[in-house]
Amino acid sequence: MASIPEYYAGKSVLITGATGFMGKVLVEKLLRSCPEVKALYILVRPKAGQSMKQRVSDMMKCKLFDRVREDNPDFHQKIIPISSELTQPGLSISSEDVAKLTACINIVFHCAATIRFDEPLKHALQLNVIATQQLLSLAQQMHHLEAFIHISTAYANCNRKHIDEVIYLPPVEPKKLIESLEWMDDGIVRDITPRLIGDRPNTYTYTKALAEYVVQQEQDKLSIGIIRPSIVGASWQEPFPGWIDNFNGPSGVFIAAGKGILRTMRASNDAVADLIPVDVVINLTLAAGWYTAVHRPKTALVYNCTTGGINPFHWGEIEHHVISSFKRNPLEQAFRRPNANITSNYLINQYWILVSHKFPAFIYDLFLRLSGQKPQMMRIFNRLHKAISLLEYFSSQDWEWNSDNMNMLMGQLTPKDRKMFNFDVRQLNWPEYIENYCIGTKKYVLNEDMSDIPAARQHLRKLRNIRYTFNTLLVVFIWRVFIARSQMARNIWYFVVSLCFKFLSYFRASSTLTN
Numbered sequence: 414m415a416s417i418p419e420y421y422a423g424k425s426v427l428i429t430g431a432t433g434f435m436g437k438v439l440v441e442k443l444l445r446s447c448p449e450v451k452a453l454y455i456l457v458r459p460k461a462g463q464s465m466k467q468r469v470s471d472m473m474k475c476k477l478f479d480r481v482r483e484d485n486p487d488f489h490q491k492i493i494p495i496s497s498e499l500t501q502p503g504l505s506i507s508s509e510d511v512a513k514l515t516a517c518i519n520i521v522f523h524c525a526a527t528i529r530f531d532e533p534l535k536h537a538l539q540l541n542v543i544a545t546q547q548l549l550s551l552a553q554q555m556h557h558l559e560a561f562i563h564i565s566t567a568y569a570n571c572n573r574k575h576i577d578e579v580i581y582l583p584p585v586e587p588k589k590l591i592e593s594l595e596w597m598d599d600g601i602v603r604d605i606t607p608r609l610i611g612d613r614p615n616t617y618t619y620t621k622a623l624a625e626y627v628v629q630q631e632q633d634k635l636s637i638g639i640i641r642p643s644i645v646g647a648s649w650q651e652p653f654p655g656w657i658d659n660f661n662g663p664s665g666v667f668i669a670a671g672k673g674i675l676r677t678m679r680a681s682n683d684a685v686a687d688l689i690p691v692d693v694v695i696n697l698t699l700a701a702g703w704y705t706a707v708h709r710p711k712t713a714l715v716y717n718c719t720t721g722g723i724n725p726f727h728w729g730e731i732e733h734h735v736i737s738s739f740k741r742n743p744l745e746q747a748f749r750r751p752n753a754n755i756t757s758n759y760l761i762n763q764y765w766i767l768v769s770h771k772f773p774a775f776i777y778d779l780f781l782r783l784s785g786q787k788p789q790m791m792r793i794f795n796r797l798h799k800a801i802s803l804l805e806y807f808s809s810q811d812w813e814w815n816s817d818n819m820n821m822l823m824g825q826l827t828p829k830d831r832k833m834f835n836f837d838v839r840q841l842n843w844p845e846y847i848e849n850y851c852i853g854t855k856k857y858v859l860n861e862d863m864s865d866i867p868a869a870r871q872h873l874r875k876l877r878n879i880r881y882t883f884n885t886l887l888v889v890f891i892w893r894v895f896i897a898r899s900q901m902a903r904n905i906w907y908f909v910v911s912l913c914f915k916f917l918s919y920f921r922a923s924s925t926l927t928n
């Protein structure tokens with residue numbers, strides 16, 4: 414049987430979402446580990462005033478591609494951008510491009526989606542479900558298609574506690590929902606969204622569940638694999654440890670904690686933090702593509718791509734390692750020293766929000782106003798609170814995922830492929846991973862230089878001294894107020910002072926005797 418690189422040799426691959434976090438890692442890994450791949454067709458839209466070509470050219474300059482660039486400076490020749498806006502009819506792919514794709518594509522990886530938790534239902538449905546449906550129709554026209562791999566999420570069925578590698582019946586028949594929402598205006602859809610999503614926390618998990626069902630409907634016509642990653646984090650090993658390029662999921666939380674902004678968050682210390690490194694997800698995805706094409710399973714195979722059941726790590730442990738890592742490798746210009754606490758208690762969290770978020774923000778904004786600058790800290794905290802309120806659902810409970818198919822797939826690989834496309838998370842050393850993750854946020858998300866670490870440490874020392882001074886002044890101030898108002902406080906104060914004096918006299922006398 415062909416190894417994974419042998420299978421991909423000479424193949425034409427279609428990738429959606431290639432400009433996104435996971436898509437980029439997929440493109441890089443394919444080019445690096447399967448250098449004989451024929452071509453990667455990527456569906457890209459123009460965005461933010463940039464043409465499709467400019468976006469792809471910028472993407473290829475990204476540091477992520479350094480290793481590929483070293484191996485093959487002409488790697489860009491294998492990337493063929495196709496203009497496509499997935500929310501438009503026919504994915505807005507030109508008829509010439511459709512003809513090109515249907516004639517040559519051998520395998521499709523569908524990564525594109527909106528992953529925003531606050532996405533209006535209509536838009537989430539349009540992109541995550543209707544676009545998936547349209548891509549499946551296109552796939553059916555492809556003359557040489559061997560596998561269709563759909564990237565879902567382990568949280569598509571987060572309304573269940575135990576999640577098997579099966580596709581559960583959707584909460585509603587997607588076709589009916591699409592038809593009904595078509596005639597409703599945005600206001601009505603917004604009003605009925607909570608009723609529709611029911612016991613799911615957001616439109617993202619809801620539409621991803623519908624998309625799985627839509628994909629499964631085509632299993633008689635296509636060979637399908639569905640990958641369900643949990644919380645995708647920075648890379649573990651490839652192309653280098655700690656690569657990350659966005660604020661999604663835990664990355665934004667880590668950065669906010671590293672900057673000393675986030676000091677409290679609702680999360681359960683003992684709940685499993687089901688983080689999965691992006692390179693693990695991509696290795697599994699490529700292996701699943703190979704397996705689907707070679708074995709052509711009769712029904713869609715689902716791969717839960719998670720760590721909790723195999724090598725569990727908990728939010729309490731994450732908190733500890735994130736904070737100690739940012740103390741060793743501080744971020745530049747921290748607002749306060751990194752020191753965050755997670756709690757599952759609502760009231761305790763509210764208390765710390767008041768004391769550790771709102772109060773310092775108020776003081777800082779006051780200082781900015783008094784010095785003629787624009788206040789900004791309250792605004793930052795309001796945005797932070799909105800973001801973490803959307804994440805708390807995932808950090809306050811845990812789930813159990815069955816990962817039999819992931820284990821089965823590992824067993825099918827040759828020892829060489831198992832090493833080259835490593836998704837064995839038993840080998841993951843969490844403290845080391847978290848350290849590299851935090852350094853990755855500093856280097857690749859915030860573009861901070863590692864050579865500035867001594868200055869950042871000096872800044873943290875300055876912040877610590879400010880805190881000591883502030884606390885001392887506060888205690889003295891409170892005490893002075895008490896002393897002025899209460900005879901009892903004065904008596905205690907004299908008692909403590911005389912005790913200290915006696916202790917000092919005794920100490921001096923005994924040291925004179927011993928000399």
Ligand SMILES: CCCCC/C=C\C/C=C\CCCCCCCC(=O)SCCNC(=O)CCNC(=O)[C@H](O)C(C)(C)COP(=O)(O)OP(=O)(O)OC[C@H]1O[C@@H](n2cnc3c(N)ncnc32)[C@H](O)[C@@H]1OP(=O)(O)O
Pocket residue numbers: 528529530531566567568643644645660661662663665666667669670678680728731732735736753755796799800801803804807808
């Ligand atoms: C130290 C203590 C650690 C303890 C850890 C405890 C808990 C861990 C926390 C989280 C774990 C749960 C993760 C669950 C993931 C489930 C897995 C999935 O299936 S899908 C992928 C996850 N999807 C997301 O994470 C998307 C979530 N984001 C959103 O929905 C939106 O971005 C938003 C949070 C609602 C914010 O929307 P808004 O319109 O206000 O802003 P923008 O998105 O336009 O962004 C503006 C600006 O802000 C930056 N940004 C975005 N998010 C964050 C953030 N969390 N922190 C800081 N900054 C953030 C963004 O990049 C933009 O920047 P710029 O203007 O420069 O481009």
Ligand SMILES: NC(=O)C1=CN([C@@H]2O[C@H](COP(=O)(O)OP(=O)(O)OC[C@H]3O[C@@H](n4cnc5c(N)ncnc54)[C@H](OP(=O)(O)O)[C@@H]3O)[C@@H](O)[C@H]2O)C=CC1
Pocket residue numbers: 429430431432433434435436456457458460497498499500523524525526527528540564565566567621641642643644645646661662
């Ligand atoms: N990140 C995570 O923690 C997890 C992600 N997943 C799944 O993995 C997949 C990839 O996620 P991730 O890489 O993190 O997401 P990103 O948001 O980083 O990337 C999304 C991609 O989809 C593309 N896209 C979005 N809208 C359109 C559109 N209208 N037309 C064309 N392309 C569009 C984006 O293109 P553009 O650059 O033009 O915006 C981008 O390339 C998704 O299916 C997601 O559900 C699953 C579990 C966890």
